[in-house]
Amino acid sequence: MSGLPVNLAELDKAGALRQLDDDAASALSSTGLVEVRPEGGGWWRLLPTGKVGAVRIGRLDVQVQPKVGIARLLFLLGYAMDPGFRPEDVTATPELELWPALAESLIRQAERALSPGVLQGYVSVDESLPVVRGRIRFADQFACRPGIPLPIEVRFDEYAIDIAENQILRTALRRMMAVPRLPAGARARLAYLDGRLDGVRVLPHGTLLPTWRTSRLNARYAPALRLAQLVLRYQSAEPGPGDVSMAAFVVNMAKVFEDFVTTALREALAPYPGHTNSQYLAHLDVDRTIPIRPDVVHVINGRPVAVFDAKYKLEGANSGYPTADAYQMLAYCTALNLSLGWLIYAQGTSKPGPRRICNTEIDVVHHPLDLTAPPGQILADIDVLARKAVPEHEETQSR
Known part of the structure; x- marks a missing residue:
C-alpha cells in the first residue's frame, strides 16, 4: 500500500489512483470520505463523494479539501453546533491540511483556558x-x-478538577493526539496540556458528553470547549477492517451548510415575533398523505410567514440554479399558503431576486450565500435575509 498522501479537491472529478490491499480499501470506503472504485490489479480510484475531511488508514493519508477552506469549514461546523462559536475560535494561520489546523486551534484555545489554572x-x-x-x-x-x-x-x-468541562477538554486533547500529520511541536504541546489535566477522567469513545453551561466561572473555558465538542463529534480513531488502524474526520458539506443556515436563521429571526422551526412538518395534500419538510419555517401566531430551504449544490462558475429546487419551493409555498419562498445556495451566478411562477402569485427567490466571505459578513447577509423574509405588517400586528 502506497504511503504517498492523497489530496483531492472537494469538486475533483478525476480522483486519484492508489494501490491498496482489500482491508485498506474496505476501511477507507467505510469512512464515506471518498468512493473507492476498483480499477483492477489491486489499483483503486478514489473519488470525492460530497464530503470533506481527512482519513488515515494504516500508512495511507487521504484528504478532501473543502472549497471554502479549512478555517471557514471549522467556523461553519462550530457555529451550527453553537451560535456562541466565533471565527477567532479557530486558528487564523492558513493551514493546507485539516489535522494541523484543527490541532493548532484546539491547542491555542486550551492554552488560553488553562493559563490561569485548571478549573475546579x-x-x-x-x-x-x-x-x-x-x-x-x-x-x-x-x-x-x-x-x-x-x-x-x-x-x-x-x-x-474532575468536572464536565475538564473531562470534555482532556478527551478532545487525547483524541487529537491520536491523529496523523501533526508536527512534533504540536504533539508535545498536546501532551503538556494533557498532563495539566492529570486526574481528570477521559471519556470512553462513543459516550454521551456531560452537559455544561457557560457561566462567570467557566467563561474562559467556553471557546476551548466549543472546539473540543466539535472534535469529539466529528473525529474518530479506531481499528478498521482487518485490524487496520484508522483515524478520520469526515463531514457532509450539504449537511454542514443546511445546519449552519438553520442555526444562523434561527439567531437572525430571534428578535422577531413568533418562533423558528427546523424541518417543519406539513403536508402537500388535504388528506395529509404527502409530507413536506422545509428546512426552516418561521411561524407567527400559529401561521407560517416565511419558508427557507438550504441547497449546497452549485459547483462551477457557470452553474445555474437547478429547476427542481424551484418546483420544490413552489410546493412548499402552496402548502403553507405563502406568496414568497427562499432558496439559499452556497454560491450562485444568477442575479438574486424573485422569480414569479406562472399563473400564480408566488415568487421564488434564489439567494446566493458567499461562504468565502468573512464570517461576520456571512452572518450579516443572513440578518438582511431575515429582515426581507418576515413581512413588516406581520411584525407590527403581532406586537
Whole structure:
C-alpha cells in the first residue's frame, strides 16, 4: 500500500489512483470520505463523494479539501453546533491540511483556558467509608452489606478538577493526539496540556458528553470547549477492517451548510415575533398523505410567514440554479399558503431576486450565500435575509 498522501479537491472529478490491499480499501470506503472504485490489479480510484475531511488508514493519508477552506469549514461546523462559536475560535494561520489546523486551534484555545489554572468545581463522589461523610446511600448499603454496619456507602460533594468541562477538554486533547500529520511541536504541546489535566477522567469513545453551561466561572473555558465538542463529534480513531488502524474526520458539506443556515436563521429571526422551526412538518395534500419538510419555517401566531430551504449544490462558475429546487419551493409555498419562498445556495451566478411562477402569485427567490466571505459578513447577509423574509405588517400586528 502506497504511503504517498492523497489530496483531492472537494469538486475533483478525476480522483486519484492508489494501490491498496482489500482491508485498506474496505476501511477507507467505510469512512464515506471518498468512493473507492476498483480499477483492477489491486489499483483503486478514489473519488470525492460530497464530503470533506481527512482519513488515515494504516500508512495511507487521504484528504478532501473543502472549497471554502479549512478555517471557514471549522467556523461553519462550530457555529451550527453553537451560535456562541466565533471565527477567532479557530486558528487564523492558513493551514493546507485539516489535522494541523484543527490541532493548532484546539491547542491555542486550551492554552488560553488553562493559563490561569485548571478549573475546579463540586463533583458528587460515591465511596465506601468507615465514617459517615455526606449522605448515606441506604439502598446501596442494604444491597451490598445487609446487617453489616461498616463500611458505609456514602455520597458527598468534593471540590475537584474532575468536572464536565475538564473531562470534555482532556478527551478532545487525547483524541487529537491520536491523529496523523501533526508536527512534533504540536504533539508535545498536546501532551503538556494533557498532563495539566492529570486526574481528570477521559471519556470512553462513543459516550454521551456531560452537559455544561457557560457561566462567570467557566467563561474562559467556553471557546476551548466549543472546539473540543466539535472534535469529539466529528473525529474518530479506531481499528478498521482487518485490524487496520484508522483515524478520520469526515463531514457532509450539504449537511454542514443546511445546519449552519438553520442555526444562523434561527439567531437572525430571534428578535422577531413568533418562533423558528427546523424541518417543519406539513403536508402537500388535504388528506395529509404527502409530507413536506422545509428546512426552516418561521411561524407567527400559529401561521407560517416565511419558508427557507438550504441547497449546497452549485459547483462551477457557470452553474445555474437547478429547476427542481424551484418546483420544490413552489410546493412548499402552496402548502403553507405563502406568496414568497427562499432558496439559499452556497454560491450562485444568477442575479438574486424573485422569480414569479406562472399563473400564480408566488415568487421564488434564489439567494446566493458567499461562504468565502468573512464570517461576520456571512452572518450579516443572513440578518438582511431575515429582515426581507418576515413581512413588516406581520411584525407590527403581532406586537
